[in-house]
Amino acid sequence: MENYIWLIPVLPLAAFVITLIFGKWWIKEASHWLPILALAGSFGLSFAAFLQIRGAEEPVVVELWRWFSVGSFQVPMTLQLDQLSAVMCLIVSGIGLLIFIYSVGYMHGDGGYYRFFAYMSLFAFSMLMLVLAGNYLVLYFGWEAVGLCSYYLIGFFYHKPEAAAAGKKAFIVNRVGDFGFGLGVMLIFVTFGTLDYSGVFRQVGAGGASDGVLIAIALLLFMGAMGKSAQFPLHVWLPDAMEGPTPVSALIHAATMVTAGVYLVARSAVIFASAPTALLVVGAIGTFTAIFAAVIGICQKDIKKVLAYSTISQLGYMFMALGVGAWAIAIFHLMTHAFFKALLFLGAGSVIHALGGEQDMSRMGGLAKRIPATYYTLVAGALALSGIFPFAGFWSKDDILGSVWRDGQYLFWAVGLITAFITGFYTFRMIFLTFFGKPRMDEATGKHVHESPWSMIVPLVVLAAGSLLAGFLGLPGRLGVLQGFLEPVFAPANHVLGIEEHTLTAVDYVLMVVSVIVAALGIVLAWFMYVRRTDLPALLGHRLRPAYKVVYNKFYVDEFYAATVVRLTVDGSRWLWRNFDEKIIDGAVHGTAWLWQQAGRAVRPLQTGRVQNYLLGMFAGLFVIVTVVVLL
């Protein structure tokens, strides 16, 4: 089976190259075919890989080639297929395929049609490389490549200044995280002398590094995860990233790329398990981010921004799960979240499409009857996100809360429960504002409201089915198919932590019922405020003006950064530019250039063009060198 794994990422890469080179002049409007077929091929191969790796004890490691080998410094290009990467491949290629198909309708008529599909294919390649990597260097390559694609695609409408700025912001914020990640990778190499997963994990398991070093490695890796997965305080880029086309938000900024941080921590489970302090940090940051982002989500007006904060919050849940060593459950939530969040984004895209580009929910309303297919699928997604039985989100979120409870982290559990309430509230606030009540858009827009084309509806329906059913893959306790499937990957980490398989008790059932009730209460409150007493939000907003302002302005995190980090950096850079760059560096560069040019001019007359001089030069040179060498 080694023979075909490399094809999984390479197919989209080929589609990228061909579409980019020939898209503009030749393929044009048919640019979607190749990327879609290539990704369908990747999906098929991922499925085959999935079937073959089922139940295997050892991962399959394929060394494609050795890029460098100098002494002990080896840079092999290895891919690794195990249960975790197989699941991730299925998610990336499967959800990606649906989103590609959706984009055919959504991006239709855009001037950069071929460019869009080319970059999306490049992203698919990078993301598949990331999850299939067999060592930290290849992982790092995929990690940076998805970041680059994210940057391209956020700024896809580059003529819009906000889009260009958002792309830059995402890139720069991610640099902060990636700086840590890069240091972490280097520290791994210095400590263990290898970057291969198997080698590193074996040495960690054998106690090959001191606690301090392990904590440092884990925290540095987590720093990268915080950037990529938008965890507080590096979450600021994700809401702005919504400037990109909606399919991009769905694929990159909800379903796949932003979950790379979760994947990284899960992949490095052994390291984190051996560094309990770091694990606690992961859980604490995740828990805080979950509630923090959910609160901000309450007050957003832009439909995509609500979803963006919801994504940040859900990622927080995943880190909360990782923080108590519930690796498989975090991946389970990652999977269900990929379904329902992709659905919500694509549904929101369908709404935006219907309204001719309107994203402000205060100018929506009453759309339920006019775009029913979008409405029903979106409600399915919302129920899944809120965690209502039997939708996917219920199972995975409940698993998380259950495992947090079992681990004795009652504070995390309480915060998670409150977040579940807020999630139900903001999700259905969005649904009610969009589909219920009186239409608030202007007349011209109102007339043109239309259901989206089939290419957009079909992915919505498929994703809605997934949002309903995916949860049954991860039933709690011994029933969990996914947990059992992932067992071989996480067994070493569980062994370190001493986690054993657990059977369902009455407590678990009580917890489930509690969390559903809490989420339902949130939905009811949303209904009360936005359907029943529509005057309430304004009234509350007025009464609680200071609190509302703080939340509406996202706790002023952006402003805080602007006033401190950005300001200092800009001022400092400017000072350095004026004094250090211009005077010292440029001076040195210009000086060097000047010196070399002068030297070049000075020796130029030696090249006379006369053969006799050349021969003389040869002899003189020989004489001098011989003298020097013999005398020394």
Added chain:
Amino acid sequence: MQWPDLVPVIPELILLVAACVVLLVEPFLKTEDGRGDKTAVIAIALTGLLGALVVSLALVGQDRESFAGMLVLDDWAVFFKVLFAIGAGLVILMSPGYLEAHRRHLGEFYALVLLAVVGMDLMAAARDFILLYVALELMAISSYVLAAFFRYRVRSNESSLKYFLTGSFASAIMLYGISLVYGLAGATGYAAVGQALGGRGGSAGVLLAVFLVAVGLGFKVSAAPFHMWTPDVYQGAPTPIAAFFSVGPKTAAFAAIMAAFIVAFPGAVQEWGVFFIVLSIATMLVGNLYALVQTNVKRMLAYSSIAHAGYLLTGVGAMGWAGNSYPGHGVMVYLAAYTFMNLGAFGLLAYLKTQMPHSFDYSLKQMAGLGRRSPWAAVLLSLFLLSLTGIPGTAGFIGKFYVFSGVVWADLWWLAVIGVLLSVVSAYYYLRVIIYMFFREPEEEYEVREPISGGMAASLAVSAIATVVIGILPSWLWDSVASAFNALFD
């Protein structure tokens, strides 16, 4: 009389036959305008090279010697046979349009290239100073004629005459060195010389002999101070021929140096190591310095080829300094990388000249605006120039990386630092061309141009692909280099 084993020279025999057939067939190819359709000749030449290439590849893993040990067939010889066949093939592919545009499309051009390749092959395969000298002369005399191929042009004649005069001078010095070697050792075979001289390495007589031989080969690689012919010859010669000179004879001379010196002069490794280190520093300095002030791109590439010889010489010097063949691995990787990227860069100039035979004078000014007029040409030239600069992801980076890591391995880190610093200097003159192509407005309008097509397209495509592939997947190249070195030094 017993026949010598001819298997080791089958590729050369094929090339020889092809060259003769080219000369015999050519007079019969006449069209109505009396200039002749050369397709058949080109096909024969390419078939010969392809045959030599295929046979060479089939001979991988052999270990034979022939002609009383004067030449061998091993992975070392095969590596260079393959490299020369590919290089010459690329040159032949890029030539027809150029020669046609200058109305000097004659069959002997191809025959001469093939003969030069025979000489180069034998230089790499030789294990005896006499054969080395004969092979070198075969290569050199073919080169002199090729340089003068446009014999109605003053520049071309000047180029050839300078090459001939300085070349014969260098040959004489080298021959004198070889005669001293024979006088001291009583033998001309590398191994026999090595055994005879082994004990008394450092004596003045031996050193003089070694240095004189080194000068002859140093001339061919255009090491400073024996480099002065290079820019004049390259500039005056037809561009595809300049491309050929810049890679073929140079590579052959490096092959000869690496094969001969460790085996034949083991007692004086330190001394000739230092000799080449001194040469390398001078060569890197001179090449980069002069390249900086050039405004003519072709001449700039000539000086840049001197600079590259300097980087390569650091590896050769490190071989001697460490008394070990290991740093040579990097030199060989670099030679392969350099063949493709330099042929590509010169090929692009040949393409531009073909399109504008009268107005294009290779000046930097005329490169302005190329990015918009011929985006493909500009992108390809940028790729080759970036590779020559040594940007990661390209063959040039891999080559420099391995050469300098070999130098560091030999504890000559300061030499590697000089090399890296000077290759930073080289970025200035390479990137300047790219800046002109993409960011400067042209001063005058160009003639209408055809896109790159036919043999030129094939040649450039192969060079570009090889440049990228070596940059990304260098391990197979490293492996074949390692097996070549194993064959040579057990």
